[in-house]
Every structure is written in C-alpha cells, then in structure tokens.
Amino acid sequence: MDNMTLNLKVWRQRDADSKGELVSYKLEGVSKHMSFLEMLDVLNEKIIMEGGEPVEFDNDCREGICGMCSLVINGVAHGPWNGAATCQLHMREYNHGDAITIEPWRAQAFPVLKDLVVDRGSMDRIIQAGGYVSINAGGAQDANNLPIPKPVADEAMDAASCIGCGACIAACPNASASLFTGAKISQLALLPQGHPERGQRVLRMVEQMDAEGFGDCSNHAECEAVCPKQISISHIARMKREYMAAALCSK
Numbered sequence: 001m002d003n004m005t006l007n008l009k010v011w012r013q014r015d016a017d018s019k020g021e022l023v024s025y026k027l028e029g030v031s032k033h034m035s036f037l038e039m040l041d042v043l044n045e046k047i048i049m050e051g052g053e054p055v056e057f058d059n060d061c062r063e064g065i066c067g068m069c070s071l072v073i074n075g076v077a078h079g080p081w082n083g084a085a086t087c088q089l090h091m092r093e094y095n096h097g098d099a100i101t102i103e104p105w106r107a108q109a110f111p112v113l114k115d116l117v118v119d120r121g122s123m124d125r126i127i128q129a130g131g132y133v134s135i136n137a138g139g140a141q142d143a144n145n146l147p148i149p150k151p152v153a154d155e156a157m158d159a160a161s162c163i164g165c166g167a168c169i170a171a172c173p174n175a176s177a178s179l180f181t182g183a184k185i186s187q188l189a190l191l192p193q194g195h196p197e198r199g200q201r202v203l204r205m206v207e208q209m210d211a212e213g214f215g216d217c218s219n220h221a222e223c224e225a226v227c228p229k230q231i232s233i234s235h236i237a238r239m240k241r242e243y244m245a246a247a248l249c250s251k
Contacts, residue, residue, distance in 0.1 A: 004098070008099075036071075064087060202242040
C-alpha cells in the first residue's frame with residue numbers, strides 16, 4: 001500500500017509563555033515516498049483547508065546539513081533512523097494506521113517559540129564564547145602546509161562534522177550540551193591553528209555552557225546514539241581533559 005492513513009499527535013504551543021498540548025490529527029493519503037517534512041506539509045495543507053492555523057516547524061536545507069529540522073518523533077530525537085536528521089527520514093518507515101507523536105526539543109535552554117520551533121540561541125552563545133580562532137593563522141595555503149597526521153586530521157573532522165542541531169541535548173536526561181560543546185572544543189584542540197587559544201577557549205565555552213542552564217554529562221551516551229553525524233562521546237572526554245588542564249594552569 002503506497003498511501004497510508006496516519007494518526008498524528010502534534011505538540012501545539014503558541015509561545016514560550018503559553019501552555020502547550022498534544023493535538024490529534026488523522027491524516028489520509030500519505031505516500032510512502034514522502035519525506036517526513038513533506039508529510040508535515042500535507043498536514044498543514046489539510047489544517048489550512050479546514051480553517052485552522054498550520055503547525056510551525058523549522059527546516060531549511062532538507063539534506064541533513066543545517067540541523068534545523070529538530071523534532072522528537074515517538075520519543076526519539078530526529079526519529080528512528082540512525083545517523084540521519086529528521087529531513088532525511090522517509091515515510092516508508094511507517095505503516096498504515098501507525099500512531100506518530102511529534103514534539104519539539106525539550107530543554108530549559110531551548111524555550112519554545114511556537115509549536116515545534118525552539119530557540120537554540122544558547123548554542124550560538126557557546127560558540128561566540130570561544131569556538132573560533134581569532135589569531136592570524138595565515139591563509140588557506142599556509143594552513144595546508146602545516147603537517148598534521150592523518151589520524152589527527154580524521155578525528156578533528158569527526159568533531160567538525162557537528163551541525164549544531166541540538167539532538168544530543170534533547171536526548172540527554174540531563175539536557176547536557178557536552179557533546180556539542182566537546183565537539184567544538186575538540187575540533188580546534190586537535191589542530192595546530194587552535195593551540196594558542198586552547199586554554200582560554202575551553203574555559204570560556206564551558207563557563208557559557210553552564211551559564212545557559214545546560215545539565216552536566218553523566219555518561220548515558222544517548223547523545224551519541226541520536227547524533228545525525230554519529231559524533232563520538234570521546235570528544236566529551238577530551239573537553240574534560242582540556243578543561244582540567246586549563247583550570248590548573250590558570251591558577
């Protein structure tokens with residue numbers, strides 16, 4: 001059966017100060033060839049035709065690159081497919097008559113703007129605190145002349161693949177931003193361009209992470225399980241080592 005009828009429960013909330021609730025929708029004629037976000041487009045067409053207000057959800061690239069398609073689907077951040085963002089999920093994963101619950105990211109630092117859209121500005125502020133190289137490291141040609149062992153370059157690239165979607169935070173029982181922050185710190189700590197500022201970088205970024213109200217890591221590893229880029233929790237360990245070394249040197 002190419003076309004299905006689905007029983008949806010979608011989180012509806014006017015803004016951060018309003019009380020939200022799950023609203024039920026019966027959606028017919030859903031093709032297995034649709035992406036999950038295309039299914040939501042069809043739902044919104046149905047709601048508009050019936051005189052209602054469409055469901056607000058965030059998306060942009062629909063290619064698993066930007067990380068904006070941040071949804072919790074049946075309790076799993078980004079849905080049931082491993083190593084994929086919500087926009088890469090297709091309806092062939094589901095069957096006729098299935099019930100699907102769709103919610104926004106859940107974290108104190110992610111206030112709901114409307115329905116399924118949350119404010120992830122807290123992650124931007126962590127980057128602004130130190131997730132960059134501000135010294136003159138030369139141009140691309142100069143950087144390419146720096147000898148970096150391939151295993152180190154590969155590990156740095158693993159960390160750099162983080163798209164900042166926030167799934168790790170939504171999945172963590174403590175709403176910890178340790179995988180996100182650890183990946184950004186690890187990426188630059190591994191490369192010579194990031195070494196001059198590595199101490200102050202980790203101190204500032206961890207301090208900002210705490211100030212935003214994120215919880216601490218307790219090694220549940222849910223973050224790694226739902227990460228669309230499958231980033232390793234080993235980067236959290238590096239962040240902790242970097243932080244302890246920087247804290248000791250600053251005294």
